[in-house]
Amino acid sequence: MYKELGISDEVVELVNKSEEKCLEEFKKIEEAEEFNTLKVLKAFKQNRVNESCFNSTTGYGYNDYGREVIEKVFRDVLGAEDALVRSQFISGSHALTVCLFALLRPNDLLLSISGKPYDTLDEVIGIKDNKSSLMSYGVKYDQIDLVNDDFDYDKIEEYLKNNKVKVIEIQRSKGYSTRRSIDLSKVGKVIKLIKSIDSDVIVMVDNCYCEFVSEAEPLSVGADVIVGSLIKNLGGGIAPNGAYIAGRHDLVDLCGERLTLPGEGREVGPTLGINKSILQGIYMAPSVVASALKTAILTAKVLEDLGYEVEPKYNEDRVDIVQNIIFRDPNKLVEFTRGIQMGSAIDSDAIVEAWDMPGYDDKVVMASGSFTQGSSIELSCDGPMREPYIAYMQGALTYPYGKLGLMSAVQRILKNGGE
Numbered sequence: 001m002y003k004e005l006g007i008s009d010e011v012v013e014l015v016n017k018s019e020e021k022c023l024e025e026f027k028k029i030e031e032a033e034e035f036n037t038l039k040v041l042k043a044f045k046q047n048r049v050n051e052s053c054f055n056s057t058t059g060y061g062y063n064d065y066g067r068e069v070i071e072k073v074f075r076d077v078l079g080a081e082d083a084l085v086r087s088q089f090i091s092g093s094h095a096l097t098v099c100l101f102a103l104l105r106p107n108d109l110l111l112s113i114s115g116k117p118y119d120t121l122d123e124v125i126g127i128k129d130n131k132s133s134l135m136s137y138g139v140k141y142d143q144i145d146l147v148n149d150d151f152d153y154d155k156i157e158e159y160l161k162n163n164k165v166k167v168i169e170i171q172r173s174k175g176y177s178t179r180r181s182i183d184l185s186k187v188g189k190v191i192k193l194i195k196s197i198d199s200d201v202i203v204m205v206d207n208c209y210c211e212f213v214s215e216a217e218p219l220s221v222g223a224d225v226i227v228g229s230l231i232k233n234l235g236g237g238i239a240p241n242g243a244y245i246a247g248r249h250d251l252v253d254l255c256g257e258r259l260t261l262p263g264e265g266r267e268v269g270p271t272l273g274i275n276k277s278i279l280q281g282i283y284m285a286p287s288v289v290a291s292a293l294k295t296a297i298l299t300a301k302v303l304e305d306l307g308y309e310v311e312p313k314y315n316e317d318r319v320d321i322v323q324n325i326i327f328r329d330p331n332k333l334v335e336f337t338r339g340i341q342m343g344s345a346i347d348s349d350a351i352v353e354a355w356d357m358p359g360y361d362d363k364v365v366m367a368s369g370s371f372t373q374g375s376s377i378e379l380s381c382d383g384p385m386r387e388p389y390i391a392y393m394q395g396a397l398t399y400p401y402g403k404l405g406l407m408s409a410v411q412r413i414l415k416n417g418g419e
């Protein structure tokens with residue numbers, strides 16, 4: 001059967017051999033999976049999720065009982081005062097945009113302390129010119145880069161003593177950068193410093209790809225508001241779209257006013273039949289994230305055993321579900337990505353090519369053989385066509401599908417990469 005999928009005995013043997021060395025790491029993942037499952041079940045029980053939550057509204061979407069319960073479940077799972085969970089968010093980037101526009105006013109200062117934010121925010125902020133950017137409304141922006149993959153604590157301290165900052169943005173996951181993702185202890189340490197200098201600063205955390213990877217979320221270490229996508233971790237591969245914003249009640253309310261319209265805010269927003277999918281998604285999410293993490297660990301081990309640089313290594317603590325393979329070779333990046341596409345259940349006959357994706361600077365290669373368009377909690381792999389040609393691989397709804405996708409990708413680099 002492997003042969004019918006184009007996977008050779010050599011690759012099966014290679015992957016199985018590397019897998020044996022991952023079992024101890026898998027056990028740690030299962031501990032977090034169980035803990036996060038507990039959190040979800042507790043939130044379902046406390047908020048009395050029942051069958052009527054699956055009902056739906058249309059039109060304005062007033063009095064959508066299920067939507068209100070969903071927001072309470074997310075609130076409790078994330079340790080928040082309040083949460084906004086809506087399918088009217090097109091993506092994680094859209095939720096980040098709504099949050100920034102909700103919190104900032106003309107002349108306010110936005111400061112990123114994890115270097116340049118995620119690529120899609122370039123035009124939102126105005127780092128790249130856009131007539132509708134925050135800067136076009138008179139919002140000011142500045143950034144402090146990371147040093148050695150940690151915050152520049154001294155520079156942040158000095159900056160806050162000399163400037164009145166309204167919002168600080170922290171992005172935990174690496175995005176398309178070469179840095180490491182930022183763990184919660186560092187996030188907690190820097191927030192403590194920030195609040196000791198200016199307790200009014202709003203700390204907003206881009207939590208994309210990080211939910212349920214460990215047992216805690218950023219609100220527990222002092223973040224004011226966190227944002228993430230439902231076609232990533234918390235959607236569990238089942239939510240068809242949407243995103244969440246969670247945190248301080250007053251801030252979440254402002255986001256509701258901005259998402260819809262001032263005066264109606266969170267009272268409106270039809271759910272159009274997706275409540276059950278969102279609930280089922282967060283119900284599955286602890287296990288789906290665990291599958292993605294196991295796939296990432298196996299990928300790291302296999303590629304490392306083949307002599308490639310990987311980040312993180314198979315036995316390093318993980319902050320997000322993203323696995324980097326540093327190919328230093330454009331052909332290998334493309335071939336590996338093609339292999340992931342070929343090893344997917346949907347669109348397995350598509351041949352991946354680099355293209356100019358809206359919102360991104362370089363050409364991007366992207367494998368996404370997913371049920372939900374662009375879903376990156378499903379097995380997916382992408383990367384910008386620039387030095388050092390890094391594959392950003394993530395997802396897999398189940399570990400066996402992840403393992404098969406990896407085998408397919410490894411087959412491609414053994415056969416075609418760089419030749």
Ligand SMILES: *Cc1c(COP(=O)(O)O)cnc(C)c1O
Pocket residue numbers: 091092093094118120171172173174175206208209229
């Ligand atoms: C995925 C991601 C986003 C949002 O991406 P969308 O594709 O718009 O959902 C934002 N920040 C980070 C770090 C991400 O990984």
